[in-house]
Amino acid sequence: MSVVSARRVFGSNGWVEDASVEITDGWIETVSAGGDRPGHAYLIPAYVDLQVTGFRDIDLATTPPSGWSRIGDELAGHGVTSWLPTLVSRPLAEYPRWLEGAAQVMSLQNPGVARILGVHLEGPWLGSRAGAHLDLAAGSVNVNWIKELPNHVKVVTLAPERSGALDAIDELRALNIVAALGHTDADHQTATAAFDQGATLLTHCFNANPPLHHRSPGILGAALARDDVFVSLIADGVHVHPDVIRITIRAKGPDRVALISDASGWERGVLGSQPTQLIDGAPRLADGSLAGSAITLDQAVRFVVNHCGISLHDAVRSASTVPANIINRPDLGRIEPGARADVVALDEQLRVSAVWMDGIRVR
Secondary structure, three states: OEEEEEEEEEEOOEEEEEEEEEEEOOEEEEEEOOOOOOOOOEEEEOEEEEEEOEEOOEEOOOOOHHHOHHHHHHHHHOOEEEEEEEEEOOOHHHHHHHHHHHHHHHHOOOOOOOEEOOEEEEOOOOOOOOOOOOOOOOOOOOHHHHHOOOOOEEEEEEOOOOOOHHHHHHHHHHOOOEEEEOOOOOOHHHHHHHHHHOOOEEOOOOOOOOOOOOOOOHHHHHHHHOOOOEEEEEOOOOOOOHHHHHHHHHHHOHHHEEEEOOEOOOOOOEEOOEEOEEEOOEEEOOOOOEOOEOOOHHHHHHHHHHHOOOOHHHHHHHHHHHHHHHOOOOOOOOOOOOOEOOEEEEOOOOOEEEEEEOOEEOO
């Protein structure tokens, strides 16, 4: 058994003051208040990132999976212990090899680096707001292709206006894959039909969506008004204005908002086959369109706390608990008895000072 203590511990019912967390065989056994000499300022559940398309000089669409381990190593240093490698739209013929490579990496994961929980396919059946994605899958969504997806696919983002999208959502639900909507010009009626069919997530809310209009609310209005839909946000101050982040969390509640990085290979200067350039802190295409981000989830948490008026507890829920809930991982994203002992210590400036995975300190 090991014990980690902090002045404030993120408990299941709020902060626990001067608390100790007892860990046995990689799992949290108890959370007790009134501990002596706390060792850290804050102890929170480790972050879970549902959308990472690359990192620094690595682009996941073009870098062989054997080169992905460095991303896991760097993410762990930022308090992210679980993540979903995310593939931007590619020709259909490239998916089997990429998915097989991802499965091999998952089977050989190294201790001490952020674990891959599965993969997120962002496309290939997206809409007219493709952004940095190329429209490489013409015509209707191939439902038979969807049926053959392996079980390590956890999220698929598609556009609900594509022919066959509703049938695809049915198949994704049957496979226990999260059906997410994104890169879309869908109107309110089309979006509502997709959510009614079982889509549960709006990918990077506000980005690659039509703007919200008070008489034509579109997909944003549909997602923000529903209690059964999650939204993800890129909280870097570039993709979404701080006030809009605050409005979104107020509208949805912190239990329905997931912070994501959508990090791309900003140092390599490419996203898939599209060249990018880092401008004012964010990767962009030649036409100025945003192409992923250059942030990590610890930076996103600091941003929403320091610039959006969000409490640290709610910010952490959105970066840890909610992403874990979206992909049905109740063992992650919380500090309570029976949860996996993936925890992160933060200092007073909310910077990562220590990281534990399965109860073992790795940073």
